[in-house]
Amino acid sequence: MTHAVAGASGYVGRKLVRLLDAAGTPVLALGRRAEALPGGTHVRGRAVDIADTADLTEALSGIEVAYYLAHAMAAGADFAERDRRMARSFAKAAADAGVRRIVYLGGLGTGELSAHLASRQEVGTLLGEAGVPVVELRAAVIIGAGSISFEMLRYLAERLPAMVCPRWVGTRVQPVAETDLLSCLHESADDRIPAGVHEIGGPDVLTYQDLMQLYARVRGLPRRRIVRVPLLTPGLSSHWVNVVTPVDRAVSRSLIDSLRTDVVVTRPATVFSVEPMSAADAIRDALDSQRERIAERVFDFDNGLLDGVFALRTEVPVSGRDARAARLDLTECGGSLRWYGWAWAWWLRIVLGKVFGERLALHRPGTVEPGSTVDWWTVADLGDNRIVLVTEQWFCGEAWLGYRIAAGRLEQVGALRAKGLLGWAYWRAVYPVHLVVFRVMARKQARRAHALARKTSSDTQV
Structure with missing residues (x-):
């Protein structure tokens, strides 16, 4: 069974390709730039524009399970429209190529959503329009080195012993460990996982302020002094985050706009075999795993x-x-x-x-x-x-x-x-x-x- 991973050059995509390759699964890694795609024993890469339906259909020929991990968040103000075009193109190409199922990673959130979260959930709907069954995993902050949300958390907690923060630090979040997320994605290729929306997260529901303090404690740093100021808007917050962290400006603005919404599991998924890690264990595992990878890949x-x-x-x-x-x-x-x-x-x-x-x-x-x-x-x-x-x-x-x-x-x-x-x-x-x-x-x-x-x-x- 050959799997395709669209968005293979991204954070989750690269991790998933490595996991599938280690399991001996033939993988087709798809992305815009061939040189940025991960390699492996069972991996072949192909550069493709997801919005080019004809080229994508040819690429997906012979694929049984297609993972959709692409997004246009870094494209600027029109990212939502580009996400729609890519999702519709992928849905049609998958149907025309005979793909058995699509696995998609979206975002948690209910009620009044930010443009980013609304787009994430809309993409899940659009992927199913052409008739291919879709397994949609919805998650919040992913705890793992390389995750944009985790890197924002890392830089803020590491560099600022004291900080003035906006009200969104009181927003509730249910983070998920990188390894748990990847395990759920892997299992989602199996027909025993029914199509539909599955909400996944760790056992802990925290505020972003709690999460920063937890990171500091696990990392062995003194407790951070955090003062909330209601006058900081998402726009001002993004400028502040851009000064402290090296995260892409377009991406950080979209993410910060989403921090006003609680992202917690309302209908826990029970179909996966994963026993989720606590937030503290997830942070510890992320740091330990990164330390091991640095020794292995320091020359890269x-x-x-x-x-x-x-x-x-x-x-x-x-x-x-x-x-x-x-x-x-x-x-x-x-x-x-x-x-x-x-x-x-x-x-x-x-x-x-x-x-x-x-x-x-x-x-x-x-x-x-x-x-x-x-x-x-x-x-x-x-x-x-x-x-x-x-x-x-x-x-x-x-x-x-x-x-x-x-x-x-x-x-x-x-x-x-x-x-x-x-x-x-x-x-x-x-x-x-x-x-x-x-x-x-x-x-x-x-x-x-x-x-x-x-x-x-x-x-x-x-």
Whole structure:
């Protein structure tokens, strides 16, 4: 059974494609840009405009279950009309292609809805107009790294120990864990899940203020001081959020306009096998899962900020002989600051950490392997051509340092998941220094490899 995922380059789409691929399900990933689509063992991607019914019909040929996870929220003021066009096109294409069922992720809410929530629910109706059965899941805030709502929550709670907030912080919300949502989406492909609307959420109904305080508690931050001010309109709130968070302006405005509506489950779905997580466990799981993914994919990071993680990468060329030596040098870490490439800069970093209560100590393990303690780091990943170190001992948050030798170059990537306002301020303050230090570190690593290659060559000749 082949599944198609429309909107595969988005947050939920990418997660769902990975889940289906891991389960061995053939997946067709659909999106506007082929280069942005996720890959996988059982995944093939295709660029398609959902509003182009003829092209979409051809793409959906042979598909039994089609997930609709696309939306036009970032398109500006006319997003609702574009959502209508795409939904009608998808419905007709699915019917013409013989798709057995459509699975759609919409939004909770009753009564007077915002333009965003009204559009989400209208799309669910339009998808069924051509006769293909639709399983419509309605959910509120998704707790997971990369979810726009979660990232807004993260940045507000992390960066603002005290904040003046509008009345919407008292609106009730029933968040759902990312893993629970994905499980429900996965099960929705089965005929045992009846077509129709299914409301899903976790066991906790909270206000947005409660949710920010809960995030702070789980993250180990002091309780946030929140003062409600009734004069802040959604428009003013969006400007305020745009200053504090890097979330897209068009998206944040639409979302904030929706925060006036309670989004809670009124008719709990009973057809899924999922035992939903509490909000606290969902936040903890989101943070823990992100920490594991960073260690696995640190070399995919680009310079800048993404989902609460600052990253900086540097590359220097190395010759073939030096590359072989550099691989050997990766396991020579620990016990000396010289291995990092600029010893005195790291010495200053240790001194700075002492001001904030850090007690960083050098340590050389008997064998460098995954799980070994190397200085203040733990070896998170180790291969023939790479090493990734992680530490949770820094006052400013969790940090990763990775080295990889590939395609005639040495790649060095540093990442920091800043913790609280202090962590954010630390990265901003040292970023200009890091730009210089990281280049020097990478070059010195290359020089170490060159020297080791010459020594190895000399020893061989002797």
